[in-house]
Amino acid sequence: MAKPYNHHEVEQRWQAVWDEEHAFRTSDDYSRPKYYALVEFPYPSGQGLHVGHPRPYTALDIVARKRRMQGYNVLYPMGWDAFGLPTENYAIKNHIHPKIVTKNNVERFKGQLHALGYSFDWEREINTTDPEYYKWTQWIFLKLFKAGLAYKTEMPINWCTSCKVGLANEEVVNGVCERCGAEVVRRVKSQWMLKITEYADKLLQGLDTVDYIERVKVSQKNWIGKSQGAEVDFTITGKEEKLRIYTTRPDTLFGATYMVVSPEHPLIEKYRDEIQNYDALAAYREQAAKKSDFERTELAKDKTGVQIDGLTATNPVNGREIPIWISDYVLMTYGTGAIMAVPAHDDRDWDFAKKFGLPIIEVVAGSPVSVQEAVYTDVETGTLVNSDFLDGLSVADAKKKIIAWLEEKGLGSSKTNFKLRDWVFSRQRYWGEPIPIVKCEKCGFVPLDESELPLMLPEVESYEPTDNGESPLASMTEWVNTTCPCCGGPGKRETDTMPQWAGSSWYFLRYTDPKNEKALASKEALEYWMPVDWYNGGMEHTTLHLLYSRFWHRFLYDQKEVPCAEPYQKRTSHGMILGSNGEKMSKSRGNVVNPDDIVREYGADTLRTYEMFIGAFDLSASWSEDGVKGCRRFLERVWKLQDMLVEGDEYSDDLETKMHQTIKKVSGDFENLKFNTAIASMMSLINEFYRKNAVTKGEYRTLLTLLNPVAPHVTEELWQTAGFDGRIYQTAWPSYVEEKTVENMVEIGVQVNGKIRVTISVPKDSEKDAVIAAAKEALGDKLTGNIVKEIYVPGRIVNIVAK
Structure with missing residues (x-):
């Protein structure tokens, strides 16, 4: 025992x-x-x-x-x-x-x-x-800088008013800091940037050479957001000023009924004296500054905006004067900070136009629903209407013709665009990698010599953030003040640090x-x-x-x-x-499970087994204490198999197929992240051992080897107890013979006059006479009368007709 x-x-x-x-x-x-x-x-x-x-x-x-x-x-x-x-x-x-x-x-x-x-x-x-x-x-970083891919520029950032530090967009939730809950506002800061946009095409092309799950590829492609379209110049009515926009749908230009610019667009300050409602625009801009870029562009949110009173634009294709609005869904950091709005064929523009009573002109016919009832979202097929010289053309042909027309008239040109933005690389904090750059009044930004790396993060007594938004390193004058690596004159170290x-x-x-x-x-x-x-x-x-x-x-x-x-x-x-309630684990919800507690009570192998058995690996799953206990019982059953050991390094005849099937199943499932079904197959095999109340040493060795990657401690212990040589981690992975994974025996239903009476198990390649004889023997006294016909459908059923 x-x-x-x-x-x-x-x-x-x-x-x-x-x-x-x-x-x-x-x-x-x-x-x-x-x-x-x-x-x-x-x-x-x-x-x-x-x-x-x-x-x-x-x-x-x-x-x-x-x-x-x-x-x-x-x-x-x-x-x-x-x-x-x-x-x-x-x-x-x-x-x-x-x-x-x-x-x-x-x-x-x-x-x-x-x-x-x-x-x-x-x-x-x-x-x-x-x-x-x-x-x-x-x-x-120095390599990137020397290659022209690292540069410094003024950029709006998310500024936490409590942490006093810049935050990434994903660190801002509902206008507040994810960590401390304080209000987040937008501030313009001089930031180091990395020109990841230079690599947009290469990053897209590289996805064709790798084995990524599809949703990962789709996420990356959408984030990079490559699109083909045109840049078009709209004129500010009565002025030389141009508003350049980028659109993937230049064919819909005749449907542009208004324009929208970012609340931060320089146009507003430039024409401040001519704008009748500047105060309303400034107040709206202040509210927009409290939102992250993600919140501003969220499609599901309610559309807001303010019309610019005093400025209008002229549609270049038909000369119509159209209003200009500001709205927070347009960002200065994306494209040109201005868009043309075609509400008949864009969800967001449609919502905005309906809310503010703006004109909607259908310019692509072919949707099953009228423009009054719905919108044509990204209509790529159909025929142009209400579009002058484009009328009657397909979307594809209209795109080509309008781009050629714009280029001929000097009003625009074809353009490839990306949603991907350059990477904001610096942070105004202490606990990060120092940026190895010195600013010299004479030489500009100068890289440290590689021989001076690492530029060590200095010891400081206080890491308190500064009220002016500078890094805590900025106050360390002894560290900041240095000499220029280029001219030897006075210089100052960069005090921003790198992001995580x-x-x-x-x-x-x-x-x-x-x-x-x-x-x-x-x-x-x-x-x-x-x-x-x-x-x-x-x-x-x-x-x-x-x-x-x-x-x-x-x-x-x-x-x-x-x-x-x-x-x-x-x-x-x-x-x-x-959590067990199906919600994301958090302290506030009281549903956090500490793995230390599970290891202490049930063991590491139980936790490992449960986390692999909890469900499909790529899907979310709710924690279940009963599930943990079930996996512990499974390992207890494995443990008790040592009491059933019988001599024999081979597989028993009646389990040979099952053994080869299990090896094949576990081997394949481990490669395809189907850990739950791999464990289930081993559970099924153990049921067979318990049914027989016996397991040969050969079968036991294979089971322990298959289970070892999931539950390494208990299997090494049982391996040693059984007297097997060496360690499991040093042994070879079990192999299977494909032919032996196929069942040699088949279950056959036996009918008398079309009704199933018994089932029999016969070798799958048995001759008809042998199967009929086995069927009659199994029927015994259930078979009465005179037999008039014997029917055998190979591998499936026997039907004996008797009168």
Whole structure:
């Protein structure tokens, strides 16, 4: 009788063994086939892991463990994305240096990950706040600067009135700071920018060469937003001033009945004295400044705006005078900050026109619904009407003709446009990478010499944000005042720091050679390990981190610093784990589950198994305590199989097909993120063992090997207890024979006069006579009368007709 399953004892023992044996150390033998599995490294917050973290980590841990068993040299690393505002805010509030806060948070996270038994190669651990790491972040920035892809300009930013720091759009929710809840306003600041727009086409083209799930590709394509159209000049009526707009639908120009400009458009200040309602426009602009770009452009929101009283525009194709409005759904940072509005054929323009009683002119016929009832959204087919010389043309032909006409008249030209904006790269905060630039009155912005990297983040006593919006570094005059690297005259260091996205835009490269002091990684390491074979991460990072890191990598490729154009060959995403009430986990909702509690009560293997069994990996799933208990019972059943062991290294005859089917199913499902059905197939196999109350050593060995990537501690323990050689992590992944996955026996229904009486099991290739004989024997006294006909449909049914 096996002793009770004590997960505390088992898991601590095997974690110690793996540490001692350096079980998951990545080899530097570049002659072996490689496999690079990657998960997004976490931000080490003070709260520690939540139960959402183990889902992707366990999934790729399963893949990494399986690959090692298949003979690959596996790189499965972990590190810390440790710069950022939350740590700085915590440091300010508690008067603890961010470096110490980060150190404590990393120790907590690492302990939690270690307790879950992940096969990370901890010898390759990285931390974005380590000067030996951010030295190379700064080095990449200098490369971008020298290539003309980093520049400084005035930009409106989201300014938190409490944190006193610039926020990214995604950090602003309903006009307030996501972290502190304070009001967010728009401020114009001088910002470092990265010219990611220069890489828009390359980023789109690269998507055709990689294996990304479709929704990831679609998200990136939509974010980049490439479109073909025309730039058109509308004249301010009575003036030389032109309002240039970009449109993907120049064919609808005759339907433009008004214009909309951004509340921040310079036109308003330029003609302030001629505008009769300037105060109303200024008040509206002030309200718009409190919204993030996302909130301003949200399609579902109620449309607002103010007409400019005193200025109108002239439609260039028909000379009609049309009103100009301001509305917050038009941004100065996108396009030209002005649009033509064609309400008959655009949802947003339609809503705006209906609300404010503006004219609606149909110019594309062919919709099944009249313009009075609905709108034609992105009508790509149909015939032009009410459009003068375009009437009767198809949309495609009308586009060509109107662009040619505009170019001939000098009123516009064809244009390729992108929704993608340049990356606002600087932050007015302390806890980030210093930007290695010196401003010299004589030489302008001058890069540090690479030999001076890393430019260390100076120690400060106070990290309090400044009221004027400058970085806390701005008050450190000894650090700020320096000499110009170019002319040797007085200069000032850049006091803004890099955003958190900087360190995460190349970390996957550093893992390949994390201790290299002479390069971000050696050429040999990069050529061997890159690209990443499988990268899993959250959908929320698809349009920021994923795009930014692809941009940096493609730039480094163009600079001949990396060997491949794309960093990740495969990208998948996981669904969230919700609270038991089906809502997103949060302290305010009281539905947060601490993984430490689950590990303590049920064990790490139970948590790992449950997170893989909870549902389809790419979909969100609600937490269930009963589900956790069910997975614990499953592992208890595995544990008790040792009491059923019988001699024999082979599979028993009646389970041979089932064994080969299970190996095939688990192997395939692990590759396709179908972890829940892989575990279900192993549960089904165990049911067969319990039905027989026996399991051969050969069957047991295979089961433990298949289950090991999911539940590594308990399977290593059972492996050792059974007396098998070595460790499971060193053994070979089970193989199957395709022919043996097909059932040799088939179930046949036996009918008498068309009614099923019994079923029989026969070899699938049995001859008719043998099947009929078996059917008669099975029927016994159920078969009466004289047999007049015997019918056999191979592999399906026997029908005996008797009178």
